Amino acid sequence: MKTKLTELLKIEYPVMLAGMGGVSYSAVTAAVSNAGGYGCLGASTMTSEQLASEIAATRSLTSKPFGVDLLTAFPNDLLRNVELLIEGGATTFVAGLGVPRQVIDLCHQHHVLVISMCGKVEHARRALDAGCDVVVAQGTEAGGHTGTVATFPLVPLIVDALDGAIPVVAAGGIFDGRGLAASLALGADGVWVGTRFIATPEARAVPGFKEGILESREDGTVISRAYTGKTMRVLRNEKTDLYEATPSLLKPFPDQLGVSLSDGTFHLGGDANTPGVDPEREGYPAGQAVGAISTLIPAGDIVRGMVAEAEQIIATLAKS
Numbered sequence: 001m002k003t004k005l006t007e008l009l010k011i012e013y014p015v016m017l018a019g020m021g022g023v024s025y026s027a028v029t030a031a032v033s034n035a036g037g038y039g040c041l042g043a044s045t046m047t048s049e050q051l052a053s054e055i056a057a058t059r060s061l062t063s064k065p066f067g068v069d070l071l072t073a074f075p076n077d078l079l080r081n082v083e084l085l086i087e088g089g090a091t092t093f094v095a096g097l098g099v100p101r102q103v104i105d106l107c108h109q110h111h112v113l114v115i116s117m118c119g120k121v122e123h124a125r126r127a128l129d130a131g132c133d134v135v136v137a138q139g140t141e142a143g144g145h146t147g148t149v150a151t152f153p154l155v156p157l158i159v160d161a162l163d164g165a166i167p168v169v170a171a172g173g174i175f176d177g178r179g180l181a182a183s184l185a186l187g188a189d190g191v192w193v194g195t196r197f198i199a200t201p202e203a204r205a206v207p208g209f210k211e212g213i214l215e216s217r218e219d220g221t222v223i224s225r226a227y228t229g230k231t232m233r234v235l236r237n238e239k240t241d242l243y244e245a246t247p248s249l250l251k252p253f254p255d256q257l258g259v260s261l262s263d264g265t266f267h268l269g270g271d272a273n274t275p276g277v278d279p280e281r282e283g284y285p286a287g288q289a290v291g292a293i294s295t296l297i298p299a300g301d302i303v304r305g306m307v308a309e310a311e312q313i314i315a316t317l318a319k320s
Ligand SMILES: Cc1cc2nc3c(=O)[nH]c(=O)nc-3n(C[C@H](O)[C@H](O)[C@H](O)COP(=O)(O)O)c2cc1C
Pocket: 018, 019, 020, 021, 022, 023, 042, 043, 044, 069, 070, 071, 095, 096, 097, 117, 138, 141, 142, 143, 144, 145, 171, 172, 173, 174, 192, 193, 194, 195, 196, 284, 285, 286, 287, 288, 289
């Protein structure tokens, strides 16, 4: 399955692991790359030291290309972390929030591609103008920080606006080969998948997170400012209900993040052994795909299964 994205990233299949903070660590990143997709470390919850060691761990698990996602909303460590990902051998830098103008030239000097997450056509135009190499068109269905426009309209709108200048990758609500085939039909060059990959043995997750995804139905998520102050799609629970009922309690970003860290409801960078996680109050970022996820599946099987199913759909459509 060749697309402009597979050519550019030098990968077999146009399936990317979303760089999810707290989840996309070395094990799942390497598993996706080893299966022929593109693994991406989610470094927003990592210190610079952790980032360096996760890059090294990824390289020890795979010789295939992989990337690093950083939240550009925290500009203090941005330059240092971009230097680390360049030194460590990542082949892309994914900017999680905003266009990272200050480091694009540096990345390009070192043959590292720059990918920008976009929730609106205007974001994608800005990313192209600034020199980004790929955009991810992320619809509101997505887990984590998200906008208001759904994947189905957003992807073709961005594809048309960029007119083939750079590859467009679809994100938000994609969990199987049907989503991959539909994304290609909408004009995307690949998919960027988050929530489906949380429910894998390789993903890192705090207690209750994977269980919550397996148990939730498609309406079990809500867009809430309760955890960071920015709109984030998470599993609905008592804390999201509280802030939905009483929005006057909310503080702006990033102060609300400080509230969540001090009241013990957002264990950024925690793992399966983190103590004190209460599922009724914890921030578990997840998308509407939760309704379709009922078992843990190895990450490599997800990649191969998506591609096989999409190929079959495309072949069937071509015959009819
Ligand atoms: C647990 C979780 C953490 C996330 N963290 C980040 C992040 O740090 N940076 C980023 O660019 N996107 C982040 N996202 C958004 C994903 O990159 C991706 O766009 C989204 O998961 C795609 O939609 P899906 O969850 O429906 O597959 C996160 C999503 C989840 C579910």
